[in-house]
Amino acid sequence: MLTSCTNAIILTVNGDEHMLVVEPNELLINVLRNELGLTGSKYGCGTGQCGACTVLIDGEPALACVTLAVACDGKEIVTIEGIARPDGGLHPIQEEFLGENAVQCGFCTPGMILMAGDLLKRNPHPTEPEIRHHIKGNICRCTGYNGIVRAIQHAAARMAEPAAADGPDLVKEAR
Amino acid sequence: MTVNTRVLINDFTYHVPSTLAEALGFLDQYGEDAAVLAGGTDLIIQMKLGRRSPKFLVDVSKLEELKHLEAGEKILIGAGRRYMDVLPFLQGLGRYHGLAEAIDSIGKLQVLSVATVGGNLGNGSPAADTPPPLMTYDASVRVRSAHQERVVPLREFHTGPGAIVLAPNEIIVAVEFDAFPDGRASAFRKLTRVASDISKVTCAVAVERAGETCTHCRIALGAVGPTPLRARSAEAALEGREVDASAVEECARLIVEEISPIDDIRCSEKYRREAAGVLFRDAFASAWERAKC
Amino acid sequence: MGREAREMEARELRTVGAVTRRKDGLAKVTGTETYASDMELPYMLHARVLRSPYPHARVVSIDTSAAERMGAICITPDDVPDIRYNERQVSVPVKTYRDRTVLPWVVRQVGEGVAAVAARTEALAERAMRAIKVEWEELPAVFDAHKAMADDAPQIYENVLLGDAEFPIEHNVACFRQVSVGDVAVGFEEADLIVEREYQTGRVYHAQMEPKAALCRPLADGGIELWATLQSIHNTRQLLGRIFDLPLSRIRVHRSTIGGAFGSSIQMNTPVAICVALALKARKPVKLVLTREEDMYDHCKYPAEISLKYGVKRDGTIVAGELKTLVDIGAHNIQAYPLLGCMSGWFVSLYRMPHMNFEGTAVYTNKTPACAMQGYGNPDVSFAVESHMDIIAEKLDIDPIELRIKNYVGLGEEFWGQGPTVRSIIRSCGVEEMLRKGAPMIGWDERGRPEDKTGRYRRGIGVGRTFHTSGTGAAMPGEVIDYSTAMVTVNEDGSVDMSTALMCHGGGTLDACAKLVAEEMGVSFDLVGVSPASTTDTGYDVCTHATRGVYCGGGSAVKAAKSAKAVLLDFASRLIEVNPEALQIAPDPVTGEGVIFLEGAADKRITVGEVAKTAQLKGWGTAIAVESHRMVNCPPCFVTNFVEVEVDTWTGEVRVPRAVCAVDAGTVVNPDLAAGQLEGGLCRGIGQALLEDTAYDPVTGEMTCGGMYIDYKLYTAEDMAPVDDVKVFFADTYEPSGPFGAKGIGEAANNAVAAAVMNALQNALGIRFQFIPITPDMILAAIHGWACEGVLPA
């Protein structure tokens, strides 16, 4: 009956499969940061309020600070480290975050970029209110958000250009 | 300062059963020591805050039995369905605006993608967003234990702040309500401190109209009492009556008398009373307008 | 510099003022930037701190045996040096109040640490920490500054150290400051109208996104190496040297990327010393990262109660002003004395007053200690003064903008950049330009009168103007230390390294300095590298605070670049046989590489790289220079905010749908980053006006929000105005004393916002709010005439 009581899990993170032994009470954020060295996912509040720990789990945005690692067994996870192109080039969203001054201290940036990618996957032509709605779970204390909103607007425009080979889907682009 | 939101420190055994029967077996076995884990957006935080320390977690996210989404004579929403699935389902049906607006008001995509209606009910918060609209739909909660299934009307489900009628060995399977007859419409309004926040006050309304006469009226509010609650005297005052400004005002006044809000960190009791009336007027106006078409 | 010369220089600026990509951007958008909380060392231990559940208590005993049996290394007050220190080291020692130790026997706030553990994992450390048994003797506590001054109030301190001398504390008054000019009594006699009001600002939390962290590695020679959330590596080193009795040469503090600061790390934060003490005992690297809730119990903004009185002539000329303030500093005096001095300076420098009196009192209470937050008393003073200006304007029936223009302190007048001891003469000023240009942009003349506004949703427009200092430099030494050091090296391939202990909190300070160096050296921005920095490889820099990064830090960088350039040109002159005075450097338009040339002589050209390489091969040496530099001014960077509010008079909710933000920063070094500063400052300012505060339970002494973001709310993207409805512009000015005409921006960005919001609320509702934050509760109370704390009866 205790088939599910094991602590060995398999996580596919940014395309790489990892076999890990974890305690049931370990949080995904700490496994990513401490076991896999993926420190791009940040702890900002630990209570689901700030979005700094955002990752994609099976393609959907989720908060790694309130997610048990064991509950992710067999799932595919994408972190900010998995967003850049295989050749190391930046994703257009990353480019625009740089170009539009969406980054100050940068602590909210990984979560913001992942949410921007999630939005553009669902809705390639978002309006400004739609952009603001989509990132409202992510706090930025530095920028006042305008740079971030502009970056997402520009990324959307750029990704809509026919010449752009950039698929909007962040997940597919993981290695 | 015995809180640490960076780690979970209490030990527990984690089970992820693949059938409802298996899950119910665990609950039967562990009783009070077990907790059901769905999206975890309430439970994990409560564990971090030291408010709960279950020895066993039974993860229900893999249970197909909790994932029904059915639209027939009854609308049935599986307790284990993520908001992210429920929202488009409701939007597709095009009529259950109140519940859709309540879910949409949670807004935060990272929560919608994992959190469930079952968790919202199971958490028992008087400020939760889905109970008020569901109450205006006269919804019922389908509950199972290893030994029986029962259907609890939602209006009897909450018993106090954080308290519900569920026994430790029971799982919420689904919430269900009768499909709307033609002409019924609903709406939901919520006040928060910032765009992504738990409510200060919520109000849901469902109505039917015949011309300017209100033929069916349900009003429910959140965060204005120990449980989500129905404003029955206000409903009675509107039902069967011609709707004009004075009827709505009268109704708002009755609501303000019927609720029993408190002061807390989000706002004051006085504010809640005033705002409840305003939210009612806004929600009613929206539902009434929708019922026209 | 005359206008022509200035225009010529502006025309010739290549890099300064250009939009560039921030150098740390790539790491930040790819998640690979390493913040202090991301650092890791082999075999490091994780630390946790046992914190007081009581607001005021004596530790009777601590039993760590159970924790030690779990394998944890433990420290208690017995294990730390018995040294009283002040975590902030910006003032000269005789003006520094020292009231804390690494771990105290008496706790004075909930959340104060008394013991700490280090163990292999964080969870283990947490468990070990919980296994420590502490016997407490509870002491009476006080949470209100007025009550704390009463005769029968519990005494939070008997004495503290002022410098090295004992300083008795009476009635919990941490310090008092009075500053006056002229004779206010005479001034008020001369006035036709006297307006007196009370104001109050909130106990806001900095909410920098990265909770503070420290990682300390003990070294074989007894020294230490440290990575931590800091705004000053050198002050941290000096303080650690003093506390742990280590020579500074054995302490190496690294600059680490910081996830936001807003002033919260000007001081060496409490986790740093605890982490060092643990590492020294454990003989292993120890890392301590605060939880959000610990961080929120660690610091907050100085709140202020302000009683303000102005006397004016019928034509609006101010003749006298008096500002009395009471500041509830919480459990420790981190920098209240300089704060009060600064507040007097902000007051003096806003509007001309022949007669002025300032009195400031800082009082201890059993709450989270307050420290500088963006603006350092300026948002508070400006909120009061700028509200007052509108009240006076209304009483005299003068346009609020005209009243401001009539009285503001501007060109040629004296500016107090950091209290009475740091003064300079204003030599660039865009105040009038910003007010005149901003007004039509917001629709000032169409803002209407509150009595004509009806309906559920009402809009109003308000203005607030102020400034911040650019650093704390002055011709004479004052109470605060201010200078920077920079090193510039020309590398053998023509690229340039800039090394400085300055910090970037996200605003682009280091990019700005690199730009200034690029400009001075005549190479492209891309070729200037910002070196990693630690205390062992940089000279002293006081701290990146007081909006001094670009002006003061940049000043030292330019000076070092000039000196390195002189060496370089000397080498070049030997190679191409041209007098170095006649040589210029400009970047090659294609490669960006610096080219040294004699104007008009095509054969007299050589690249910077060729010169540097040849100098190396010939053994002439490196073109390198180190300069320590103090600015002898602290020019004000002026700022003006216009905002529009929309009030839902039924629910009391307030939005800011439109705003105009203008700054006079002299030459704008990073235009897009500067705009970002203004947008961020606007958001935080609106938060201070309408949302943020921390309250305490009067029984338990805990924060009612518990230190969590669940109940300490911050605005989200959805709460803020649309991109196109926030207009930003820069005044066209040039600061003669600044590097390439630049001044600061940072703190100025949020200083006037709360005032503008309150003035706009008055314009919308006809109600004057004097306490911030104003919540929807308070708005409804004011509209309906309910009794409500923080709302004055109409």
Ligand SMILES: Cc1cc2nc3c(=O)[nH]c(=O)nc-3n(C[C@H](O)[C@H](O)[C@H](O)COP(=O)(O)OP(=O)(O)OC[C@H]3O[C@@H](n4cnc5c(N)ncnc54)[C@H](O)[C@@H]3O)c2cc1C
């Ligand atoms: C950032 C953030 C924002 C939020 N915003 C809102 C908001 O705006 N409005 C709102 O209402 N809520 C909000 N919440 C709270 C929470 O997301 C909701 O209550 C959500 O519906 C909980 O669902 P869950 O699946 O995550 O529940 P869990 O946390 O997994 O469970 C919650 C409780 O229900 C019990 N439970 C779960 N499923 C079942 C079941 N099938 N049978 C029996 N018991 C069960 C659990 O044992 C637990 O006690 C927010 C939470 C976060 C972190």
Ligand code: FES
């Ligand atoms: S750390 Fe996860 S939401 Fe803040």
Ligand code: FES
């Ligand atoms: S850039 Fe600092 S929090 Fe967003």
